[in-house]
Amino acid sequence: MTKYASPGQVGSVVSFKSRYENFIGGDYVSPIKGQYFEDSTPVTGQAFTEVARSTAEDVDLALDAAHAAAPAWGRTSVAERASLLNRIADRVESSLEAIAIAETWDNGKPCRETLAADIPLAVDHLRYFASVIRAQEGSLSQIDEDLVAYHFHEPLGVVGQIIPWNFPILMAIWKLAPALAAGNAVVLKPAEQTPASIHVLIELIADLLPAGVVNIVNGFGAEAGKPLASSSRIRKIAFTGETTTGRLIMQYASENLIPVTLELGGKSPNIFFDDVASQNDAFYDKALEGFTMFALNQGEVCTCPSRALVQSGIYSSFVSDGDKRTAQIRQGHPLDTETMLGAQASNDQLEKILSYIEIGRQEGARILIGGNRADPGGELSGGYYVEPTIFEGDNSMRVFQEEIFGPVLAVTHFADYDDAVKIANDSLYGLGAAVWSRNGNVAYRAGREIQAGRVWLNNYHAYPAHAAFGGYKQSGFGRENHKMMLDHYQNTKNLMVSYSENAQGFF
Amino acid sequence: MSQAIRGPDAGAPDRVGMSATRVTLTPAAAGLLLRLTAIHGPLMFHQSGGCCDGSAPMCYPVGEFRVGGSDVRLGELAVDGLPPIGFYMSQSQFGYWKHTHLTVDVVPGRGSGFSVEAPEGVRFLIRSRLLTEAELAELDSWLELRPPRKTWANRHRPARVAGTAPILMWWRLVTQPRRHTEDHRSSRPAQLTN
Numbered sequence: 001m002t003k004y005a006s007p008g009q010v011g012s013v014v015s016f017k018s019r020y021e022n023f024i025g026g027d028y029v030s031p032i033k034g035q036y037f038e039d040s041t042p043v044t045g046q047a048f049t050e051v052a053r054s055t056a057e058d059v060d061l062a063l064d065a066a067h068a069a070a071p072a073w074g075r076t077s078v079a080e081r082a083s084l085l086n087r088i089a090d091r092v093e094s095s096l097e098a099i100a101i102a103e104t105w106d107n108g109k110p111c112r113e114t115l116a117a118d119i120p121l122a123v124d125h126l127r128y129f130a131s132v133i134r135a136q137e138g139s140l141s142q143i144d145e146d147l148v149a150y151h152f153h154e155p156l157g158v159v160g161q162i163i164p165w166n167f168p169i170l171m172a173i174w175k176l177a178p179a180l181a182a183g184n185a186v187v188l189k190p191a192e193q194t195p196a197s198i199h200v201l202i203e204l205i206a207d208l209l210p211a212g213v214v215n216i217v218n219g220f221g222a223e224a225g226k227p228l229a230s231s232s233r234i235r236k237i238a239f240t241g242e243t244t245t246g247r248l249i250m251q252y253a254s255e256n257l258i259p260v261t262l263e264l265g266g267k268s269p270n271i272f273f274d275d276v277a278s279q280n281d282a283f284y285d286k287a288l289e290g291f292t293m294f295a296l297n298q299g300e301v302c303t304c305p306s307r308a309l310v311q312s313g314i315y316s317s318f319v320s321d322g323d324k325r326t327a328q329i330r331q332g333h334p335l336d337t338e339t340m341l342g343a344q345a346s347n348d349q350l351e352k353i354l355s356y357i358e359i360g361r362q363e364g365a366r367i368l369i370g371g372n373r374a375d376p377g378g379e380l381s382g383g384y385y386v387e388p389t390i391f392e393g394d395n396s397m398r399v400f401q402e403e404i405f406g407p408v409l410a411v412t413h414f415a416d417y418d419d420a421v422k423i424a425n426d427s428l429y430g431l432g433a434a435v436w437s438r439n440g441n442v443a444y445r446a447g448r449e450i451q452a453g454r455v456w457l458n459n460y461h462a463y464p465a466h467a468a469f470g471g472y473k474q475s476g477f478g479r480e481n482h483k484m485m486l487d488h489y490q491n492t493k494n495l496m497v498s499y500s501e502n503a504q505g506f507f
Numbered sequence: 508m509s510q511a512i513r514g515p516d517a518g519a520p521d522r523v524g525m526s527a528t529r530v531t532l533t534p535a536a537a538g539l540l541l542r543l544t545a546i547h548g549p550l551m552f553h554q555s556g557g558c559c560d561g562s563a564p565m566c567y568p569v570g571e572f573r574v575g576g577s578d579v580r581l582g583e584l585a586v587d588g589l590p591p592i593g594f595y596m597s598q599s600q601f602g603y604w605k606h607t608h609l610t611v612d613v614v615p616g617r618g619s620g621f622s623v624e625a626p627e628g629v630r631f632l633i634r635s636r637l638l639t640e641a642e643l644a645e646l647d648s649w650l651e652l653r654p655p656r657k658t659w660a661n662r663h664r665p666a667r668v669a670g671t672a673p674i675l676m677w678w679r680l681v682t683q684p685r686r687h688t689e690d691h692r693s694s695r696p697a698q699l700t701n
Contacts (some may be wrong), residue, residue, distance in 0.1 A: 037626070053626070079617075115518025124515065165620075192617050220618075221622065241619070244553045244554070244556075244561075244572070244620065245555065246557070247572070251573055265560065302558040346617045348563075349613075349616070352562060352632060355633065359635040363607075363635050363637065396603070398603060398635070401603040403561050403562055426666040428556060428600060439595070
C-alpha cells in the first residue's frame with residue numbers, strides 16, 4: 001500500500017501552481033478581463049489553485065494563434081506529426097506518476113485508476129494515432145483509361161474541442177490525438193470542474209508543441225464554451241457531455257454549417273443470463289466483478305453499467321453475491337493505492353446523485369446496499385463521497401432511465417432472451433452495454449440486437465485504442481478511439497485528372 | 508427573444524378547480540433567477556439527459572436554445588417581478604418523467620454545460636417527487652385536451668405577434684383562458700415550495 005502525499009504537502013510527486021492562465025500560441029497568457037475562478041479538489045472540498053475565467057476575447061486570441069499555426073502544421077509530413085505524438089507520449093509516460101496524482105487531485109478518482117488506466121491509456125492513445133496516421137493511405141479510382149480520380153486526406157484546419165470532467169486528461173487526449181495526427185490546429189476548453197490537471201501535462205510538453213497548434217482556454221461554458229462552439233472560425237466542433245448542451249452545440253454548428261461529433265452518455269444495460277451461474281468458477285467470479293463495474297470511477301463514466309438485468313433463474317443468488325462483492329469495495333482516500341472508490345467530481349454532482357437516490361426510494365425501488373452520502377472522516381469529510389448503492393426495481397423507474405453518473409446501480413430481472421433485449425433497448429440512449437453468457441451464440445446474437453455503439457461480451461470497461469467508441473440513438477455520433485476518428489478530422493480532396501490530349505467533345 | 512416553435516404543452520391550464528403543476532421552484536432558485544435575469548434577460552430551462560452534467564436543468568436566455576416540436580413544456584416558473592420562465596424537456600424524456608413532479612433548486616457547485624448560473628459558483632438541481640393520483644388525473648386530462656402541435660407553435664410567437672394572432676384568439680375562445688402568455692409582460696404571484 002502506498003499513500004501519496006497531497007499536492008501542496010511535503011513529499012508530493014506533483015505541485016500545482018497557484019494560478020493557471022490560458023495556453024495560447026505556445027505561451028501562458030493572462031485572460032484579457034483578468035478574471036480567474038477557484039478550483040477545488042473533490043477529495044477534501046478545498047480550493048488549491050485558480051484558473052483563467054476566459055471570455056470571447058480569449059477564445060478569439062486562441063483562434064488567432066490556431067489560424068496562424070494551422071497552414072504550416074497541416075503541411076507537415078505525417079512522419080513529423082507522428083513523431084510529435086510519440087514524443088508527447090514518451091514525455092507523459094516518463095512523468096506518469098505526477099500527471100496521475102494531479103488528475104486524482106483535480107477529479108477525485110482513485111490514484112489506482114489514474115496510475116493504471118487514465119494516463120497509460122492516454123499514452124497508448126497518442127502512440128496509436130501516431131501509428132495509424134503513418135499507415136493511412138489515400139486512394140485512386142481509375143475512371144477510364146485516361147481519367148483518374150485521386151483521393152487525398154486533408155486537415156480541416158482549426159477545430160474546437162470541449163472536454164468533460166470525468167476523465168479530464170484521457171478525454172482530452174482522445175480528442176487531441178486524432179485531430180493533431182490529421183494535421184489540425186486545436187482550441188480546447190477543459191471542463192470547469194477539472195480545469196487544472198491538463199496544465200500539468202501541457203507544462204511538461206509545451207516545448208514539444210509547435211506554437212499555436214494546441215491552445216487551451218479555460219472558463220465556463222456560457223462564457224468561453226459558447227464563443228468557441230459558435231465561432232465561424234472553427235471547421236469542426238467535438239463535444240462530450242449531455243443531450244441539451246449537445247443540441248445547443250449542434251444548433252451553433254448549424255449556423256456555421258460545420259460538422260459535429262457528440263458523445264452524450266447513456267444508461268448502459270449489463271445483462272446476465274442464467275448460464276453465468278452454472279458453475280462457481282473463475283468465470284462466475286468475473287461476472288460478479290462485471291456486475292460491480294458500476295462503481296468504477298464512482299460511476300462517472302458515460303458507459304457506466306448502471307442497469308443490471310439478471311435472468312430470473314439466478315436472480316436472487318446472483319444479486320445477493322453481487323451485493324457482497326459490492327460491499328467489498330474499498331472507499332477511501334483517493335491518493336491511497338488500495339482505494340477503489342474515491343470522490344465524486346463536484347458538490348453539485350454529489351447533490352444530484354443524492355436527489356436520484358431519493359426519487360428512487362419514492363418510486364418504490366428497494367435499496368439493497370448503500371443509499372447515503374459517505375463520510376470517510378478526517379480531511380475527507382469536506383469531500384464528495386457516496387456509498388456504492390444498489391436499487392432493485394423496474395425498468396420504467398427514473399433511476400433505470402436516467403444517467404445518475406454516480407456509483408448507483410439499478411437491478412431488475414428478465415424472463416428470457418427476448419425480454420432481456422426488450423428491456424435493454426427500452427432506453428433513450430445507446431452508448432454501452434454488456435452481455436454475460438457461457439453460450440457464445442446467445443451472447444453474439446444479443447450483442448448484435450442491442451442498440452448501442454459498444455457492446456462488451458463477457459467483459460466490461462475495457463477502452464483500448466483501436467476499438468471504436470460512440471453512440472446509437474440519443475448517445476450521439478462519431479466514433480472515437482479508433483482510426484476511423486481520423487475521418488472526422490479530415491476533408492477528402494478529390495483530384496480528377498485527365499491524361500488525355502483530346503477535347504472532351506462537348507463544344 | 509422568441510420561443511416560436513415548439514411541441515405540446517404538458518403544464519396544466521389555469522382554470523377553475525385545477526391546481527396541479529408539474530414543475531415549481533424553491534425560494535433559493537427564485538432568488539438566483541432574479542439575479543441571473545438582471546444579467547442575461549428573460550430565461551428558460553431545458554432539462555438535460557445523458558452523461559456528465561446530464562439529468563440537470565440547463566438555464567438559458569430565452570431564444571438561445573431552440574425548443575422545437577420534439578420538446579414538451581412542463582410549465583412556467585413564477586418569480587415575483589419576472590416574466591414566466593418556461594420549463595421544457597424533450598418529449599422522449601418526458602415519457603419517462605411524466606409521473607414525477609419537479610422542483611428546481613440550487614446548490615453550490617461548479618456546474619458545466621452552457622447553463623448561465625455556473626459562473627456564480629452554483630448549479631440548478633432538480634428535486635423530484637411522485638405526482639399524486641389526483642394530480643395525475645388533472646394533468647392527464649390536460650394532456651388529452653392539447654391541440655395539434657402546429658396550432659400550438661403559433662401561440663408562442665413573440666408577444667407582438669401572439670397578442671394579435673387570430674389563432675390565439677380562436678384557441679382562447681374554444682378552450683379555456685390561458686394562465687400565462689409568453690409575452691413577458693404578465694407576472695403572477697410567486698408559487699414557491701417550502
